[in-house]
Amino acid sequence: AQKVTQAQTEISVVEKEDVTLDCVYETRDTTYYLFWYKQPPSGELVFLIRRNSFDEQNEISGRYSWNFQKSTSSFNFTITASQVVDSAVYFCALSEAGQGAQKLVFGQGTRLTINP
Amino acid sequence: NAGVTQTPKFRVLKTGQSMTLLCAQDMNHEYMYWYRQDPGMGLRLIHYSVGEGTTAKGEVPDGYNVSRLKKQNFLLGLESAAPSQTSVYFCASSTQGIARNTEAFFGQGTRLTVV
Numbered sequence: 298a299q300k301v302t303q304a305q306t307e308i309s310v311v312e313k314e315d316v317t318l319d320c321v322y323e324t325r326d327t328t329y330y331l332f333w334y335k336q337p338p339s340g341e342l343v344f345l346i347r348r349n350s351f352d353e354q355n356e357i358s359g360r361y362s363w364n365f366q367k368s369t370s371s372f373n374f375t376i377t378a379s380q381v382v383d384s385a386v387y388f389c390a391l392s393e394a395g396q397g398a399q400k401l402v403f404g405q406g407t408r409l410t411i412n413p
Numbered sequence: 414n415a416g417v418t419q420t421p422k423f424r425v426l427k428t429g430q431s432m433t434l435l436c437a438q439d440m441n442h443e444y445m446y447w448y449r450q451d452p453g454m455g456l457r458l459i460h461y462s463v464g465e466g467t468t469a470k471g472e473v474p475d476g477y478n479v480s481r482l483k484k485q486n487f488l489l490g491l492e493s494a495a496p497s498q499t500s501v502y503f504c505a506s507s508t509q510g511i512a513r514n515t516e517a518f519f520g521q522g523t524r525l526t527v528v
Contacts (some may be wrong), residue, residue: 306453332516342503342519345429388455398444398463399507400471403455 299324301391303404310379311412318374318407320389326350328394331365331372332401345387348372362376379411415527416438419520421503426494426527434489434523435495436504444507445487446517449500456503462487494527501525 310316322331334344347380348365356363360377376383377409386408390401420435422508436445443464448456448471458471460482476498478490487506491498 300501300521303450303455328429334519340501340522344516344518390456398446398461399505399515400446400461401448401517402472403448403457405453405455 298392299329299393299402301389301402301404303387303389303407305407306405307408307410309410309412312381313378315375315377316379316391316409318376318387318409320372320374320388320404322370322372322391324391324393326393327352330392330394330399332390332392333363333372333374334386334390336406338385342388345374359390376409381411381413383411384411417504417506417518417520418525419502421523422521423524424526426491426525428494428527430494431490431492432494432525433491434502434504434525436487436489436506436520438485438487438504438506438518440506440508440518441484442506442508442518443484444503444517445481446507447477447487447489448503448504448505449473450522451500454485459489459502493520494525496527499527 302321329350331348333341362375364373386406388406389404392399419439446461447459450456460479465484479489502523505517507517509515
């Protein structure tokens with residue numbers, strides 16, 4: 298069975314600090330897809346990144362970066378120089394490759410609070 | 414561009430009442446999904462559809478029924494609401510073939526309270 302664990306329930310930091318959100322996953326599939334979504338206080342889900350299991354290259358997008366390590370089944374998310382607008386709940390999710398559908402298995406979410 | 418639209422946004426039901434949540438997407442996506450979000454548990458898949466006229470069970474299907482009579486609409490029904498179904502419901506859609514570099518698009522959510 299697939300499983301995603303986000304061990305950090307809540308994180309609180311001061312603005313401009315760097316913060317890393319951890320994500321550990323379990324799957325028996327050799328091909329799978331990993332995602333990060335942001336849920337701001339307004340409640341909608343905002344797509345941040347998708348990573349394919351066969352592509353272990355790390356990615357940087359502005360202040361956001363992602364570290365994918367198959368050896369440790371982890372897909373961690375780092376925000377550099379955090380800002381108050383980064384305050385949100387962040388979800389890591391996993392999808393298997395079969396049937397073409399994106400049946401996402403979500404982690405419990407990490408509530409990130411950036412204090413001014 | 415509306416994307417994925419859920420109706421209604423909020424609803425309060427009494428135990429035993431029935432209701433239908435409507436999800437509409439205008440992106441011509443093949444796949445549609447219903448998730449529920451509960452505190453501390455992330456989102457869990459209720460039902461999904463791989464095309465018009467098809468439905469399939471997800472992780473937590475009990476107490477819900479779905480229908481996909483038109484490609485752009487995916488309905489979630491509660492025949493006899495229970496307090497355990499108090500949750501935030503999200504609809505999502507995705508284009509065909511996960512191997513393509515795409516993501517699922519989510520609606521704004523429906524907050525349902527069963528009293």
